[in-house]
Amino acid sequence: MMGHDQFMSPGTNDPTGEAPNTIVGFHHVRVPVKDAWVSRDWYMFVFGFVPLLDLEEELGLVGVVLRHPQGFMLGLHQDASRATALRGFAILGLSVGNQDGLRQWLEKLDHLSISHGPLEEGHLGWYMDVPDPDGILIRLHTGTAPDAEEA
Numbered sequence: 070m071m072g073h074d075q076f077m078s079p080g081t082n083d084p085t086g087e088a089p090n091t092i093v094g095f096h097h098v099r100v101p102v103k104d105a106w107v108s109r110d111w112y113m114f115v116f117g118f119v120p121l122l123d124l125e126e127e128l129g130l131v132g133v134v135l136r137h138p139q140g141f142m143l144g145l146h147q148d149a150s151r152a153t154a155l156r157g158f159a160i161l162g163l164s165v166g167n168q169d170g171l172r173q174w175l176e177k178l179d180h181l182s183i184s185h186g187p188l189e190e191g192h193l194g195w196y197m198d199v200p201d202p203d204g205i206l207i208r209l210h211t212g213t214a215p216d217a218e219e220a
Contacts, residue, residue: 098141098144098160100152100160101152101155102145103149103202103203104147108202108203109135114181118143119137131147156204159208160206161207165210171211174209184200186198196208
């Protein structure tokens with residue numbers, strides 16, 4: 070296993086310092102869930118994801134893949150023990166722009182009777198945690214970065 074001192078320059082472990090490829094974004098995030106159908110419906114209802122693929126094996130459904138209208142994908146994979154272990158952990162941060170956008174989400178979640186935490190100020194801006202059906206936290210976050218004095 071490599072230690073942090075073994076990396077030569079940001080984005081690469083190549084001693085020449087040249088990054089071999091460009092990363093243009095993330096492809097998907099996998100989240101373990103207890104019940105993929107329940108979680109699928111919740112992510113669709115709350116965040117506007119649309120179903121892309123159901124993953125089935127001989128014994129039935131093992132997961133689903135959802136796409137958000139902004140283009141990123143979310144894989145929900147049935148794994149009750151991992152979902153339980155991640156309860157209370159903020160696994161995914163979704164950018165909502167600014168504080169007004171975050172307040173709009175708070176109002177929407179209240180209107181939908183969806184549980185959420187309070188608006189809080191963090192190191193990288195304001196956020197609000199929204200527990201999914203398994204208690205895994207989805208963090209709605211502003212894009213505000215700390216100023217020079219905070220960094």
